[in-house]
Amino acid sequence: MKNFSLKAAAWLLPILMGMGANAATAASLDYWRFNARLSRLEIVTDIDVKPTVQLVANPTRLVVDLPGINLRRPPAEKKIGRFVKEARVGQFTPRTVRLVVELGHRYTLRSQDVMVRGLAPNRWFIQLPKLLALDPSAAPQTDPIAIAVPDAKVATSPTDGVPITVPNPSSYPKGRVVIAIDPGHGGADPGAVGRGGLREKAVVLDISRKLAQFLAKNGLQAVLTRNEDLELDLAPRVAIAERAKARIFVSIHANALSLGQPGVNGLETYYYNDGYNLARIIHNTILRSISVSDRGVRRARFYVLRKTSMPAVLIETGYVTGRVDAKNLSSPNYRTRMAQAIGSGVLQYFR
Helix, strand or coil, rough: CEECCCCCCCCCCEEECCCHHHHHHHHEEEEEEEEECCCCEEEEECCCCCEEEEECCCCCCCEEEEEEEEEECCCEEEEECCCCCEEEEEECCCCCCEEHHHHHHHHCCCCHHEEEEEEEEEEEECCCCEEEECCCCCCCCCCCCEEEECCCCCCCCCCCCCCCCCCHHHHCCCCCCEEEEEEECEEECCCCCCCCHEEEEHHHHHHHHHHHHHHHHCCCCEEEECCCCCCHHHHHHHHHHHHCCCCCCEEEEEECCCCCCCCCCCEEEEECCCCHHHHHHHHCCCCCCCCCEEEEEEECCCCCHHHCCCCCCEEEEEEEHHHHHHHHHCCCCHHHHHHHHHHHHHHCCCC
């Protein structure tokens, strides 16, 4: 049978508030989308949940049920394309949300090739394999096929062996200060690509992991929006910080211009409204701690700065296209020092 890849398109459907007294108290679906470019369904809820997943025929549909979850908005559907016809969501029972991914009428897939992945107990990816041309001569499948759902990760460790625990946010000790750390980009989105192929997504993930380790040693609890090389949209990054009840949000990035401008280097720190004091303290602490050009503290309307309810900053740690910054950011030792400088700024903010 011939393999087909899914149409490269993605869409986002944020889940809004609304709909009745029961919805006001029930757990909710914070975010979902079918990412057709990556062939996967992405789900974030505001409590821990273990989905049930099954494959249903005639037409071929991937059905995902979320027990104990309320949609808090009307049912919705989104047309996708030729291979995946549509994705939709609705309130299947008063206490169960159902998401359905319906394939085009000429295509099917093998249930054993569907991968269900729990990034955390409230964050799930359901990864579709390449689609197969439907064989019209095959006997029709009448019964749903259950798909195995593994336990979600509660803690993950970075691949470089540095032990950083990222526990489920609901288990944080009462009174512990929680810091949300957001490594930008990831997965199929490399972010900026600079001199020598230096990739922003790898640089900022390493800095973020080291920052989490530094904060943990100093009595603060860190939650990373991603702790591995995966693509994550902006809305779930904010949802993770909100669910963790983070006191501040620190987004880590690296900047870029064209490779023909190697003389542009330096640190920039961004805030929106109530993040100015946090941005100023972290920025100045970095400048005192390591040798990097000062490109200032600036106000910007970045999504993660506008949509978070806590003070939030976005730190551009340097230019991967800059001759000086690219050399520095390529160094594990420099990235450690950058992480410690950011962490020292966080500690000073809470003093």
